[in-house]
Amino acid sequence: xxxxxxxxxxxxxxxxxxxxxxxxxxxxxxxxxxxxxxxxxxxxxxxxxxxxxxxxxxxxxxxxxxxxxxxxxxxxxxxxxxxxxxxxxxxxxxxxxxxxxxxxxxxxxxxxxxxxxxxxxxx
Amino acid sequence: xxxxxxxxxxxxxxxxxxxxxxxxxxxxxxxxxxxxxxxxxxxxxxxxxxxxxxxxxxxxxxxxxxxxxxxxxxxxxxxxxxxxxxxxxxxxxxxxxxxxxxxxxxxxxxxxxxxxxxxxxxxxxxxxxxxxxxxxxxxxxxxxxxxxxxxxxxxxxxxxxxxxxxxxxxxxxxxxxxxxxxxxxxxxxxxxxxxxxxxxxxxxxxxxxxxxxxxxxxxxxxxxxxxxxxxxxxxxxxxxxxxxxxxxxxxxxxxxxxxxxxxxxxxxxxxxxxxxxxxxxxxxxxxxxxxxxxxxxxxxxxxxxxxxxxxxxxxxxxxxxxxxxxxxxxxxxxxxxxxxxxxxxxxxxxxxxxxxxxxxxxxxxxxxxxxxxxxxxxxxxxxxxxxxxxxxxxxxxxxxxxxxxxxxxxxxxxxxxxxxxxxxxxxxxxxxxxxxxxxxxxxxxxxxxxxxxxxxxxxxxxxxxxxxxxxxxxxxxxxxxxxxxxxxxxxxxxxxxxxxxxxxxxxxxxxxxxxxxxxxxxxxxxxxxxxxxxxxxxxxxxxxxxxxxxxxxxxxxxxxxxxxxxxxxxxxxxxxxxxxxxxxxxxxxxxxxxxxx
Ligand SMILES: Cc1cc2nc3c(=O)[nH]c(=O)nc-3n(C[C@H](O)[C@H](O)[C@H](O)COP(=O)(O)O)c2cc1C
Ligand code: SF4
Ligand code: SF4
Ligand code: FES
Ligand code: FES
Numbered sequence: 158x159x160x161x162x163x164x165x166x167x168x169x170x171x172x173x174x175x176x177x178x179x180x181x182x183x184x185x186x187x188x189x190x191x192x193x194x195x196x197x198x199x200x201x202x203x204x205x206x207x208x209x210x211x212x213x214x215x216x217x218x219x220x221x222x223x224x225x226x227x228x229x230x231x232x233x234x235x236x237x238x239x240x241x242x243x244x245x246x247x248x249x250x251x252x253x254x255x256x257x258x259x260x261x262x263x264x265x266x267x268x269x270x271x272x273x274x275x276x277x278x279x280x
Numbered sequence: 281x282x283x284x285x286x287x288x289x290x291x292x293x294x295x296x297x298x299x300x301x302x303x304x305x306x307x308x309x310x311x312x313x314x315x316x317x318x319x320x321x322x323x324x325x326x327x328x329x330x331x332x333x334x335x336x337x338x339x340x341x342x343x344x345x346x347x348x349x350x351x352x353x354x355x356x357x358x359x360x361x362x363x364x365x366x367x368x369x370x371x372x373x374x375x376x377x378x379x380x381x382x383x384x385x386x387x388x389x390x391x392x393x394x395x396x397x398x399x400x401x402x403x404x405x406x407x408x409x410x411x412x413x414x415x416x417x418x419x420x421x422x423x424x425x426x427x428x429x430x431x432x433x434x435x436x437x438x439x440x441x442x443x444x445x446x447x448x449x450x451x452x453x454x455x456x457x458x459x460x461x462x463x464x465x466x467x468x469x470x471x472x473x474x475x476x477x478x479x480x481x482x483x484x485x486x487x488x489x490x491x492x493x494x495x496x497x498x499x500x501x502x503x504x505x506x507x508x509x510x511x512x513x514x515x516x517x518x519x520x521x522x523x524x525x526x527x528x529x530x531x532x533x534x535x536x537x538x539x540x541x542x543x544x545x546x547x548x549x550x551x552x553x554x555x556x557x558x559x560x561x562x563x564x565x566x567x568x569x570x571x572x573x574x575x576x577x578x579x580x581x582x583x584x585x586x587x588x589x590x591x592x593x594x595x596x597x598x599x600x601x602x603x604x605x606x607x608x609x610x611x612x613x614x615x616x617x618x619x620x621x622x623x624x625x626x627x628x629x630x631x632x633x634x635x636x637x638x639x640x641x642x643x644x645x646x647x648x649x650x651x652x653x654x655x656x657x658x659x660x661x662x663x664x665x666x667x668x669x670x671x672x673x674x675x676x677x678x679x680x681x682x683x684x685x686x687x688x689x690x691x692x693x694x695x696x697x698x699x700x701x702x703x704x705x706x707x708x709x710x711x712x713x714x715x716x717x718x719x720x721x722x723x724x725x726x727x728x729x730x731x732x733x734x735x736x737x738x739x740x741x742x743x744x745x746x747x748x749x750x751x752x753x754x755x756x757x758x759x760x761x762x763x764x765x766x767x768x769x770x771x772x773x774x775x776x777x778x779x780x781x782x783x784x785x786x787x788x789x790x791x792x793x794x795x796x797x798x799x800x801x802x803x804x805x806x807x808x809x810x811x812x813x814x815x816x817x818x819x820x821x822x823x824x825x826x827x828x829x830x831x832x833x834x835x836x837x838x839x840x841x842x843x844x845x846x847x848x849x850x851x852x853x854x855x856x857x858x859x860x861x862x863x864x865x866x867x868x869x870x871x872x873x874x875x876x877x
Contacts, residue, residue: 158537168415175406177282178339178405203283222340
């Protein structure tokens with residue numbers, strides 16, 4: 158190690174990886190991954206969310222986790238976003254493309270995408 | 281892309297519980313389920329909850345599984361890792377019955393929530409065999425800072441201001457020790473890490489070495505810079521194979537990354553470290569004996585002065601610090617002396633790691649701010665006494681320390697307070713006893729240890745501790761007299777005053793403290809020839825409870841010495857002068873009428 162910059166580089170590269178272990182960040186994105194979810198294609202959605210969040214260096218703000226059956230199997234894949242005290246946002250029939258959009262508009266931009274939510278489907 | 285880390289404890293406790301095989305099987309399951317690119321297994325050091333091992337934690341959810349067995353691995357993989365469903369039956373009991381969303385973070389459980397992890401901050405969090413994970417946790421930043429921004433004297437000043445005292449037992453102020461060594465000029469100086477940890481029941485230092493070895497290496501390099509040394513030794517007992525292995529891996533990686541060796545950070549500072557294995561003699565933890573042992577001689581203490589800071593290893597100025605002392609140092613440098621001094625008490629700053637053992641629910645490793653009460657550690661963090669038994673005493677400081685009775689449980693723990701009540705901080709062993717323990721026998725256990733471990737160099741310790749043990753044996757065998765209690769006390773004082781090293785000087789502490797707080801138990805042994813806890817075999821009496829006895833005569837016929845008499849269908853009695861305590865009657869009685877007391 159010839160300089161502090163070298164150390165800083167390793168630190169930065171690694172921090173993104175170990176941040177997973179700090180537990181839940183302020184925003185938690187949960188993907189329903191029970192059998193129904195997996196059958197409906199939840200796995201690529203989960204992987205897309207993980208990748209997009211990492212790509213945008215959001216790991217210290219956003220935790221992507223999986224959860225069991227949410228109880229609305231016909232709407233799978235379901236993605237729920239929990240943020241502090243705010244009301245949860247439930248996205249249904251999510252695809253990898255929609256997932257990318259959710260990251261960009263909702264998680265980065267702060268604007269939930271109403272048309273993908275369960276509210277839109279029920280109305 | 282990795283979305284989840286599964287941290288499996290690779291500490292000694294969990295490893296002996298099979299965590300290695302669990303990790304290997306989990307990796308196979310992950311591969312089988314096609315999750316290889318999504319889930320990463322990390323083997324860490326001790327989480328602290330060893331009584332619940334093998335343990336693992338799944339991030340980012342932070343689900344904590346305890347008592348995991350190889351048979352459980354498939355469920356964890358298929359249910360949790362694949363489908364996101366927590367395997368409820370394995371969740372740590374404090375969080376039992378909760379849904380995934382509601383499981384408290386590990387840090388919120390009673391065991392962890394009032395702990396403050398400074399020395400243990402990376403234990404159970406990072407992979408100790410991967411230097412980059414340590415770097416991610418700000419590792420080697422402190423070394424970089426001292427080498428590029430601070431003078432050696434500034435480093436020493438920070439240490440002094442922090443108030444850090446040695447965690448190896450004596451509690452000597454670390455900054456002051458460094459100052460002494462720095463003040464000497466010599467062509468060579470040494471930094472030695474004391475990782476001998478011979479205190480029975482203690483595993484604080486082992487856990488730091490297993491869970492965060494780089495913190496110790498970094499601190500030694502900082503110490504080297506502060507006092508002007510380029511060479512360090514870690515003296516660790518060979519009985520700690522995992523710790524030794526991780527140290528060697530860590531030293532290898534640190535050299536490879538140029539964090540040990542020559543011209544570190546391009547500043548011209550050189551420092552390297554070697555490991556020396558000890559054979560596991562308690563006395564070799566004593567600093568002068570340890571240095572003698574590194575020099576290749578028989579590990580015997582020598583007189584102080586000269587102190588090692590003036591004339592230590594190979595007669596050169598040397599500082600010797602304990603593992604836990606060192607583990608605090610990188611963070612003191614990064615976060616500042618004031619941060620460290622803000623924790624703890626006036627007398628004792630910072631935190632202390634304790635190894636909780638004995639009659640306590642959560643045996644394991646805890647780190648608390650100094651000044652916390654014993655009651656809080658034992659009841660809130662430790663979860664209290666198991667099997668509905670009653671707390672009796674807690675021994676701190678191992679064979680050099682003393683016992684503390686229930687009436688002093690609200691004492692805030694710091695160096696001064698513990699010494700004042702006749703115990704001592706020691707290295708951090710904390711052995712809890714319940715009402716089934718005989719305090720005379722308890723003192724005898726520690727004396728037995730010190731008699732074995734006395735190096736024999738000086739007479740007060742070699743012969744004195746043996747005489748102490750003989751007196752204790754006499755008492756537990758029912759042959760003691762009241763004068764023996766006075767003799768015990770007198771001999772204790774003599775040994776304390778005249779032994780060469782602290783092994784002998786502290787060996788009488790368990791006797792003195794039990795005599796002080798449990799004198800009534802000693803008196804019961806010598807006057808009434810009775811062991812109140814029912815432990816000392818020679819003092820046990822067999823007794824037939826008249827209200828339970830049916831008068832079946834079975835025991836009387838079985839007793840080999842004819843000690844039992846009584847009429848048919850009437851309660852029988854045992855003649856204790858004839859009874860040889862063989863126990864045959866107890867086994868014979870179908871009605872459980874016979875008891876020992
Ligand atoms: C019999 C005996 C055993 C000791 N064992 C240890 C030990 O295992 N580890 C340790 O760090 N200090 C041990 N010490 C204390 C050391 O002599 C020394 O005080 C300590 O290593 C200094 O480091 P510190 O100032 O960082 O605590 C022992 C002392 C005695 C008398
Ligand atoms: S006090 Fe005991 S251990 Fe220490 S030098 Fe004397 S005999 Fe050896
Ligand atoms: S065996 Fe039990 S019940 Fe029978 S006489 Fe002896 S003590 Fe009494
Ligand atoms: S060894 Fe695993 S928790 Fe202590
Ligand atoms: S052996 Fe008796 S004084 Fe040394």
